[in-house]
Amino acid sequence: MVSWEKVCSPKSEGGLGIRDSLAWNIAAIGKLVWWVYYNPDRLWVKWVNQVYLKGQNWKDYRPSGDLSWRWKSICKVKDKMDTGYLNGHWLLDTKGYTLRSGYELIRQKFQHVHWHKQIWNSWCIPKHQFIGWLIAREALMLKGRDNHTHLFQTCEYSRRLLDDLAKMLRVNFPVSNPLQGIAAGHYSPLKKGVILSAISVTFYHIWLQRKNARVDGVLLRPECVRELIKKDTKARVATRLSQGIATRDNLWLRSVNLIV
Structure with a gap:
C-alpha cells in the first residue's frame, strides 16, 4: 500500500502526480492572504482592513476569539504559508503569488527517484x-x-x-x-x-x-x-x-x- 501523501507527490518523487485537494485548497486561500499583503486597492482588502485589521500589521495580526471561522481559516493559512512571504513579497515566484507556487510550498516533499x-x-x-x-x-x-x-x-x-x-x-x-x-x-x-x-x-x-x-x-x-x-x-x-x-x-x- 502507498500513503496518500506519496500518491499525491510528483512522478519524479515516486508518486502518481495526483493533486492533493486539501493542499490545493489551502494554496487557493493563500491567494487571499497575498491580496491583503500586495493589493490594498481591492474592495475586499479595503473591507478587511476596515473590519478586521484596523491598522494592525498583517504579518503579526492574530484574530480574536469572537470572529468568524472563515476569517480565522484565512489567518491560519497566513501562518502556515508565512515562510513564503518576506516584506510583502512572495519568495517562490518573482511575478507574485500563484496557486502552483503556493501548492509547492504546502505539499509534502519526498526524495527524487531514479526510475x-x-x-x-x-x-x-x-x-x-x-x-x-x-x-x-x-x-x-x-x-x-x-x-x-x-x-x-x-x-x-x-x-x-x-x-x-x-x-x-x-x-x-x-x-x-x-x-x-x-x-x-x-x-x-x-x-x-x-x-x-x-x-x-x-x-x-x-x-x-x-x-x-x-x-x-x-x-x-x-x-x-x-x-x-x-x-x-x-x-x-x-x-x-x-x-x-x-x-x-x-x-x-x-x-x-x-x-x-
Missing part, C-alpha cells in the same frame, strides 16, 4: 505502468513467502522470462535490475521506448501469473507467457510507430519480428 522516467515512458501501456509503479515502490500486496526481490529478481520463472525477453530483443540488461540497465544504455529513443515497453509488459505478466497461481491455481508455462509478451509488445509497437522511422530502428524492429 520514474522508465516507468512512465510513453511507450508503456497505462495498466502496465501502474503495476510497474507498484513494483518499483515494492507496494504490491503479496502473501506467503513472496516478496518483490524474489518475485522479480531471484525467481527462476521470472528470470527465465526476462532472459527470453533479452534474447528476443537482442539486447543485454541485468535481470536483477533491467530498467536501470536500459536507462544506462546507449539506444535510440525509439529502441529504448520499445525495450522499456517490453520490460513493462513482462513485469505485468509475471505479476498476472503469480496472481492467477494464487487465486485460480493455474500457472502458464514460460513458453506460453513469452508468446503473450511478444504479442502485447508487437501490438504496442504497431500503435506507436510513425512514418518517419530511422533506418537502423526499422532494421532492428524487423530483425526481432516486431514489425513485418
Whole structure:
C-alpha cells in the first residue's frame, strides 16, 4: 500500500502526480492572504482592513476569539504559508503569488527517484505502468513467502522470462535490475521506448501469473507467457510507430519480428 501523501507527490518523487485537494485548497486561500499583503486597492482588502485589521500589521495580526471561522481559516493559512512571504513579497515566484507556487510550498516533499522516467515512458501501456509503479515502490500486496526481490529478481520463472525477453530483443540488461540497465544504455529513443515497453509488459505478466497461481491455481508455462509478451509488445509497437522511422530502428524492429 502507498500513503496518500506519496500518491499525491510528483512522478519524479515516486508518486502518481495526483493533486492533493486539501493542499490545493489551502494554496487557493493563500491567494487571499497575498491580496491583503500586495493589493490594498481591492474592495475586499479595503473591507478587511476596515473590519478586521484596523491598522494592525498583517504579518503579526492574530484574530480574536469572537470572529468568524472563515476569517480565522484565512489567518491560519497566513501562518502556515508565512515562510513564503518576506516584506510583502512572495519568495517562490518573482511575478507574485500563484496557486502552483503556493501548492509547492504546502505539499509534502519526498526524495527524487531514479526510475520514474522508465516507468512512465510513453511507450508503456497505462495498466502496465501502474503495476510497474507498484513494483518499483515494492507496494504490491503479496502473501506467503513472496516478496518483490524474489518475485522479480531471484525467481527462476521470472528470470527465465526476462532472459527470453533479452534474447528476443537482442539486447543485454541485468535481470536483477533491467530498467536501470536500459536507462544506462546507449539506444535510440525509439529502441529504448520499445525495450522499456517490453520490460513493462513482462513485469505485468509475471505479476498476472503469480496472481492467477494464487487465486485460480493455474500457472502458464514460460513458453506460453513469452508468446503473450511478444504479442502485447508487437501490438504496442504497431500503435506507436510513425512514418518517419530511422533506418537502423526499422532494421532492428524487423530483425526481432516486431514489425513485418
